Amino acid sequence: MIVGELHGDVCKGAGDVHRQVDVPDVLFIFFGATGDLARRKLYPALYELWRSGELRGRMAVVGVSRRPFDDEAYREFVRKAVNEYRPFALYGEAASSFLERFFFLSADVGKPEETAKLAARIAEVEERFSLSGNRVFYLSIAPQHFAPIAQSLRTSGLLESRGFRRVVIEKPFGWDLRSARELNAALLGAFDERDIYRIDHYLGKAMVQNIAVLRFANLLFEPLWNRHYIAQVEITATETVGVGDRKGYYEAAGALRDMVQNHILQMVAMVAMEPPGRFEPEAIRDEKVKALRSLRIYRPEEVPLFVVRGQYRSGVTLGEAVPGYREEIGNPSSTTETYVAAVLFLENFRWWGVPFLVRTGKRLARKRTDIVIHFHTLPLTVKALSGIEGEELAPNRLILRVQPDEGIFLTFNVRASRSPFQLVPTAMELSRGEAIGFNTPEAYERLLYDVVVGDPTNFTRWDEVEAAWRWVDPIAEFFAAAGEEGLAFYPAGSEGPEEAQRIARRHGLPFTSLVDERAPVLP
Numbered sequence: 001m002i003v004g005e006l007h008g009d010v011c012k013g014a015g016d017v018h019r020q021v022d023v024p025d026v027l028f029i030f031f032g033a034t035g036d037l038a039r040r041k042l043y044p045a046l047y048e049l050w051r052s053g054e055l056r057g058r059m060a061v062v063g064v065s066r067r068p069f070d071d072e073a074y075r076e077f078v079r080k081a082v083n084e085y086r087p088f089a090l091y092g093e094a095a096s097s098f099l100e101r102f103f104f105l106s107a108d109v110g111k112p113e114e115t116a117k118l119a120a121r122i123a124e125v126e127e128r129f130s131l132s133g134n135r136v137f138y139l140s141i142a143p144q145h146f147a148p149i150a151q152s153l154r155t156s157g158l159l160e161s162r163g164f165r166r167v168v169i170e171k172p173f174g175w176d177l178r179s180a181r182e183l184n185a186a187l188l189g190a191f192d193e194r195d196i197y198r199i200d201h202y203l204g205k206a207m208v209q210n211i212a213v214l215r216f217a218n219l220l221f222e223p224l225w226n227r228h229y230i231a232q233v234e235i236t237a238t239e240t241v242g243v244g245d246r247k248g249y250y251e252a253a254g255a256l257r258d259m260v261q262n263h264i265l266q267m268v269a270m271v272a273m274e275p276p277g278r279f280e281p282e283a284i285r286d287e288k289v290k291a292l293r294s295l296r297i298y299r300p301e302e303v304p305l306f307v308v309r310g311q312y313r314s315g316v317t318l319g320e321a322v323p324g325y326r327e328e329i330g331n332p333s334s335t336t337e338t339y340v341a342a343v344l345f346l347e348n349f350r351w352w353g354v355p356f357l358v359r360t361g362k363r364l365a366r367k368r369t370d371i372v373i374h375f376h377t378l379p380l381t382v383k384a385l386s387g388i389e390g391e392e393l394a395p396n397r398l399i400l401r402v403q404p405d406e407g408i409f410l411t412f413n414v415r416a417s418r419s420p421f422q423l424v425p426t427a428m429e430l431s432r433g434e435a436i437g438f439n440t441p442e443a444y445e446r447l448l449y450d451v452v453v454g455d456p457t458n459f460t461r462w463d464e465v466e467a468a469w470r471w472v473d474p475i476a477e478f479f480a481a482a483g484e485e486g487l488a489f490y491p492a493g494s495e496g497p498e499e500a501q502r503i504a505r506r507h508g509l510p511f512t513s514l515v516d517e518r519a520p521v522l523p
Contacts, residue, residue: 232509298474311325
């Protein structure tokens with residue numbers, strides 16, 4: 001199948017995907033080198049790039065943190081991190097050849113004298129491995145430290161020598177549009193826009209990257225990808241877990257800033273964008289920006305008609321009794337939302353009148369990230385002509401399963417095998433990792449590789465960030481002013497507040513059930 005073959009090519013693994021690209025050598029400087037993100041995502045991803053041959057012998061790492069490590073303690077930290085997420089990977093010679101390229105600096109680089117130590121360490125490592133001066137500064141730290149570190153890097157001269165200088169920034173990128181602009185101005189004081197890589201790991205997921213291929217490389221879909229044939233777009237990103245060790249961050253951010261402003265709106269842009277004039281990074285990002293700028297921005301009095309916020313209470317998730325959000329964070333009066341559902345409209349010719357239903361939340365019935373395209377149903381006359389009376393024709397649906405089990409499914413109606421007058425919806429699986437047998441690289445593996453080779457396609461440009469905040473800000477302001485009024489509570493382990501289904505029905509179809517095993521499952 002065409003889609004299956006394309007998906008396979010995209011997802012074989014870093015070594016196969018990028019083999020034709022000339023990969024430069026590089027020095028990674030990780031700020032927040034002993035943090036949770038580095039441990040869970042960055043070091044395992046680097047190991048996979050090393051193991052596959054893409055960065056073997058072509059990279060080194062300087063980790064920066066306030067923790068009082070030396071090189072050996074840092075290498076042991078990295079070894080344990082990789083083995084935790086890639087069991088039995090780093091032992092023997094494989095471990096020594098990889099880990100000998102990791103070095104540590106215990107420092108607060110916001111201070112000029114500490115930045116001088118970093119410069120000396122970088123020079124030492126680059127000389128030892130004959131690196132050409134290409135540097136990637138990865139800020140895996142709290143956003144309030146972005147600007148001071150960028151300033152320190154600029155004044156220290158670390159951005160002035162040979163080779164490229166790129167900076168990678170994790171979300172959240174600002175708290176609102178105003179703070180995002182201030183942060184962006186600080187970064188532009190040290191880096192050019194083309195060298196700022198604002199990472200959104202959802203854009204590193206194979207199925208999200210495959211949206212454009214699915215649309216623009218298949219005549220089966222592109223002519224139908226508009227308001228004339230699509231009734232509704234549904235995007236779901238739900239989790240079964242609570243806030244865990246992110247209590248402080250989550251209480252300040254909430255689901256709207258944590259998920260909707262970045263991950264959800266990026267998926268909306270990928271689905272809604274116009275075909276780019278050429279498949280080059282800036283052309284693709286230009287079309288995403290146009291899609292985000294066409295979002296209808298709600299006035300304060302409109303927010304309750306289109307947006308629902310909720311918070312989980314105690315309940316049972318995956319068979320385990322769990323506390324409510326307020327108990328979990330120790331704040332009995334918190335009004336922070338752990339769930340958001342919204343109906344979005346894009347005011348452009350392609351999507352006029354088509355509701356985009358989005359939802360995200362914690363402590364829900366199932367972990368699932370889906371993009372579902374609901375096509376229009378056929379007119380009733382088709383049923384009459386077919387001789388089928390009293391049966392509902394289910395609309396065709398295209399389901400892009402992003403996680404946990406990647407797959408592409410298409411549902412359509414067929415005649416039941418035992419009755420010529422009964423239709424049943426059937427799912428056809430177009431592509432699935434288990435069926436094809438390819439190895440899907442992790443999102444961070446793809447994204448780190450893209451930073452090294454200088455491909456910004458799957459990173460958010462400043463004007464994308466700006467357009468997203470323009471849509472989010474009025475809603476966030478309404479939430480803050482409303483307090484507990486309008487906050488819908490839902491039990492942990494449920495499908496979320498019923499209010500979300502009500503606004504969905506008002507604007508089209510209800511959200512697909514999180515626990516509906518028929519959607520999608522092969523018959």
